Amino acid sequence: MLQKNITDILKLNRFLTDMDLSDLTIKQIQEKLKAKQLSAKDLVLDSLNRIEKLDKKLQAFLTVIADQALDQANQIDKLIGQNKDLPALAGIPFSAKDVFSTIGVKTTACSKILESYIPVYDATAIKELKQAGAILIGKTNHDAFGFGSSTENSDFKVTRNPWDLTKVPGGSSGGSAAAVASGMGLFSLAEDTGGSIRQPACFCGVTGLKVTYGRVSRYGVIAYGSSLDTIGLISRSVSDIACVLEIIAGKDEADATTLSAPVPDYSQNLGKGIKGLKLGVPEQYFENGIDPEIKDSIDLAIKQFENLGAKIQKTSLPYTKYAIPAYYLSGISEVSANLARYDGIRFGYSDDKAKDLESLYFESRAAGFGPEVKRRIMLGTYALSAGYYDAYYKKAQQVRNLIKQDFDKAFEKNDLLIAPVSPFLPFAIGEKAQDPLQMWLADVFTVTINPAGIPGLALPCGFAKNRLPIGFQLIGPQLSEPLLLQAGFAYQEITDWHKRSPMEI
Amino acid sequence: MNKMPKLTSEQVKHVAELARIGLDEKETERFKDQLSAILDFVSKLQEIDTSKTQPLSQTTGLKNVFREDLVKPSLPQEKVLLNAPEKYNGYFKVKPVFD
Numbered sequence: 001m002l003q004k005n006i007t008d009i010l011k012l013n014r015f016l017t018d019m020d021l022s023d024l025t026i027k028q029i030q031e032k033l034k035a036k037q038l039s040a041k042d043l044v045l046d047s048l049n050r051i052e053k054l055d056k057k058l059q060a061f062l063t064v065i066a067d068q069a070l071d072q073a074n075q076i077d078k079l080i081g082q083n084k085d086l087p088a089l090a091g092i093p094f095s096a097k098d099v100f101s102t103i104g105v106k107t108t109a110c111s112k113i114l115e116s117y118i119p120v121y122d123a124t125a126i127k128e129l130k131q132a133g134a135i136l137i138g139k140t141n142h143d144a145f146g147f148g149s150s151t152e153n154s155d156f157k158v159t160r161n162p163w164d165l166t167k168v169p170g171g172s173s174g175g176s177a178a179a180v181a182s183g184m185g186l187f188s189l190a191e192d193t194g195g196s197i198r199q200p201a202c203f204c205g206v207t208g209l210k211v212t213y214g215r216v217s218r219y220g221v222i223a224y225g226s227s228l229d230t231i232g233l234i235s236r237s238v239s240d241i242a243c244v245l246e247i248i249a250g251k252d253e254a255d256a257t258t259l260s261a262p263v264p265d266y267s268q269n270l271g272k273g274i275k276g277l278k279l280g281v282p283e284q285y286f287e288n289g290i291d292p293e294i295k296d297s298i299d300l301a302i303k304q305f306e307n308l309g310a311k312i313q314k315t316s317l318p319y320t321k322y323a324i325p326a327y328y329l330s331g332i333s334e335v336s337a338n339l340a341r342y343d344g345i346r347f348g349y350s351d352d353k354a355k356d357l358e359s360l361y362f363e364s365r366a367a368g369f370g371p372e373v374k375r376r377i378m379l380g381t382y383a384l385s386a387g388y389y390d391a392y393y394k395k396a397q398q399v400r401n402l403i404k405q406d407f408d409k410a411f412e413k414n415d416l417l418i419a420p421v422s423p424f425l426p427f428a429i430g431e432k433a434q435d436p437l438q439m440w441l442a443d444v445f446t447v448t449i450n451p452a453g454i455p456g457l458a459l460p461c462g463f464a465k466n467r468l469p470i471g472f473q474l475i476g477p478q479l480s481e482p483l484l485l486q487a488g489f490a491y492q493e494i495t496d497w498h499k500r501s502p503m504e505i
Numbered sequence: 506m507n508k509m510p511k512l513t514s515e516q517v518k519h520v521a522e523l524a525r526i527g528l529d530e531k532e533t534e535r536f537k538d539q540l541s542a543i544l545d546f547v548s549k550l551q552e553i554d555t556s557k558t559q560p561l562s563q564t565t566g567l568k569n570v571f572r573e574d575l576v577k578p579s580l581p582q583e584k585v586l587l588n589a590p591e592k593y594n595g596y597f598k599v600k601p602v603f604d
Binding site (some may be wrong): 116117118120121212213214227253256257259319321322324325326328329330336340343344345346347348349350352354355356357358359360361362363365366369371374375377378379381382385391392394395396397398399400401402404436437440451452453454478 | 517520521523524525526527528532536539540542543544546547548549550551553555558559560561562563564565567570572580584585587588589590591597599600601602603604
């Protein structure tokens with residue numbers, strides 16, 4: 001039905017440009033729109049065209065709102081025609097992970113329990129992007145509620161890696177990363193609780209930013225672990241991420257955990273270089289178990305940072321090996337509380353055969369939640385239950401403090417840290433799906449920073465012999481987004497990994 | 506470090522009961538193994554001496570965020586009820602609690 005809709009729209013509407021739009025940055029697009037060399041309609045049609053041609057294979061999108069997107073493009077084009085001032089992201093097509101509430105557009109968290117849920121309000125980040133003129137084209141697939149590292153835990157479809165259709169795109173935001181890598185929208189609004197932005201960005205060869213906890217409002221985003229959840233971006237370049245972050249960052253009365261620190265101009269330091277930057281290499285991230293091709297690529301990136309003027313120093317984060325258990329115990333405990341709201345009464349799946357209230361709860365949740373969701377709710381319930389609270393939940397919060405202290409110490413001597421995103425290359429679809437613990441271990445290098453509330457930027461840095469992307473992450477102290485972006489931009493100025501495209505259309 | 510004892514089927518059923526999730530026998534057995542393996546893995550944390558460490562869950566140091574207690578418009582009733590599986594006369598309809 002949706003697919004047919006796109007087909008009709010593409011038949012009825014002609015491109016006004018024959019320009020190749022895939023390599024343009026947001027800044028360049030804004031200039032071309034103002035100069036009337038390009039229209040918002042062209043941009044939306046280009047994205048829809050790619051979805052039409054590629055998404056049958058990729059399965060990145062759950063919902064595409066072609067009509068609405070085209071209507072908004074026409075409104076922007078009207079403003080251009082009247083030589084009116086354009087908002088900062090005018091005409092920029094984007095997608096959003098299906099955890100962001102979108103008014104009138106189905107929002108499922110990729111779980112059957114929300115299969116037909118239609119929000120009556122927009123998440124703050126969505127509202128701000130729309131106000132800035134950006135155009136939502138659709139909602140992307142991910143692991144249900146963000147629980148997974150491959151997008152295979154979606155209750156609806158399996159997204160494929162655009163570089164190799166037999167491999168996973170990473171997760172949980174796999175649909176967002178696959179969409180951006182394939183030019184279906186210039187960026188995707190996503191969410192990172194333990195690596196859900198950085199790992200799929202790395203697996204799909206694109207750029208992903210996880211922000212400081214509280215830097216971007218979580219209002220209207222379906223909750224996973226509320227003390228760990230952060231809203232961020234996947235895009236093809238650091239410069240685009242800087243443009244969009246400026247729109248969505250800042251204090252929101254509707255989310256009491258947002259920070260009141262002023263929002264800087266994230267683009268102003270791009271291009272200033274990184275001479276004298278103290279870049280720490282944490283030894284625990286390069287120990288055994290990391291794929292040698294990944295290690296070689298990151299060693300090369302470290303050399304390139306050195307050539308750019310960074311001072312490379314060894315550093316140590318001794319509690320790294322405890323990050324996975326500390327992160328997961330914190331996360332699942334919050335999951336058991338956050339997902340208690342799915343009771344079959346106010347919204348979501350409801351078992352209409354249930355005879356009384358109690359069986360309505362049990363049966364609605366039994367049928368609506370997939371296995372990984374049930375595992376996490378049950379483990380979280382266990383970790384918080386009488387007699388186990390001290391040994392599990394409280395212990396995890398104490399170790400969380402030690403992990404944060406590790407980073408605090410490292411940032412006394414280093415401005416930023418550099419580390420791999422994933423110990424291995426994108427794995428085969430099905431390879432880890434049957435062993436939940438193996439899937440958890442895939443997050444070994446990404447879950448470390450969420451318990452500390454600090455930001456991380458994942459950047460592509462090469463390809464393995466089998467043409468699969470390799471990436472690394474820069475990690476900084478809280479609110480160091482300007483420096484992270486400055487360093488990431490400097491790297492992208494001397495490399496072109498982020499400009500490579502997986503599929504030709 | 507002692508290995509965690511495996512969860513029993515009764516424990517799995519008890520946790521599912523607390524979490525209001527209906528499980529059949531097959532699921533109970535499968536979860537018993539999977540949850541035991543994960544609990545065994547996370548018990549690695551017990552190696553660390555945390556007797557002098559405070560628990561931490563709020564990482565950015567925010568405390569007591571206040572705002573003016575102002576009356577603001579809320580969502581209209583029909584919108585609030587839009588996604589309700591069952592409704593009656595402007596209310597959420599709930600199954601009987603007692604027989």
